[in-house]
Amino acid sequence: MPTAQAQAVWQFVDRDGVTHMGNVPPSASRGVIWLEGVGSAAPAGRSGTGSTNAAKLPGYAAAQPLLEEAARAQALEPELVIAVAAAESGFNADAVSRKGALGLMQIMPATAERYGVAGRSATGGSHAVMDPKVNVQVGSRYLADLLRMFDGDKELALAAYNAGEGAVVKYGRRIPPYPETQQYVDKVMRLYRTLMR
Template structure:
């Protein structure tokens, strides 16, 4: 049933014209990969078009990073050392809340680039960029020892809360993946405001595109093909439109 819901969700994404998203990127002098759902400036080059192979060898890079440019882009994602570190927590949360493991990985990649210390300008915290207000809805409370924000910084707590939230969004939107991802980014209230469609926010639409593409990369066949020889550095993901993004809109269950 879980696989059926995800397949239905992917079908919805395709129908909405969001699954075949182009991904642009470049590798900087330090060997870090930068990804975006549109060309932000002259450094960004198209290296993933629609359903084409995800290949970072198409990226131009300074000579100092030439060896990094030779790695396939799946390796930057699937072989990232931080991802391997948190994989047991992801697997446990995926099993506990019946969420597809590749989906959890894709959300983590898009949200934080596997950085457990990430904090967004709007206060989203940790690997899965969970908002404190969302955590409080699920019973996480400040106590004498730690605040909600400090508790959310714990990778296990962060991943479990995100998985639980994604499970509830799956139920709420009948497994339609585009709506689940849009809700995770903008809040379920925003999706319902637009009559259960992806809101017309640039950040949200680009977010759905990116996570959908990364979800494909983390599928077992793609992940197995990733080159393990080179150890990737941190992945930076740029989602346009954040400056104009409304505050997340949520509703109580």
């Protein structure tokens, strides 16, 4: 594990599917993935080479082709969809949040239903949106709709993805003053910019 430096960033997904990030080593470092080049500059002695950050997260290899295919189907930048999945679940296809968001792109059951995905999977186990391919298709369609709704403004679309489009509209088509949403938008945009390098 690298020494703690101001620009070194770690990330892990806990048992509840919540993604945690920071630049100071957590008290329990088990399961922590160190990301290179996230933020304004890479730490001394570490490279800041673009997409290697996402590629180091567990589950990335399996998720990447699904995310890229879903992005292309919606005419979205694959890097943006990948950044959303990285921030939402750390590419954990089995992630379930305390609020009930599901899978790679943390889709709420109500959102899944809005896009025609409801109930249990064909095998009868989990919600149908837990299927990674279905999950990324729904998440990408929702993200594309939000980008259209907010005239292509990525930050507003991401704020709506996190807090709901009603919250963005309520605050005058601005990022709502919720710390969680503001941090989420910043996190996804940093991951997106890193992937675009």
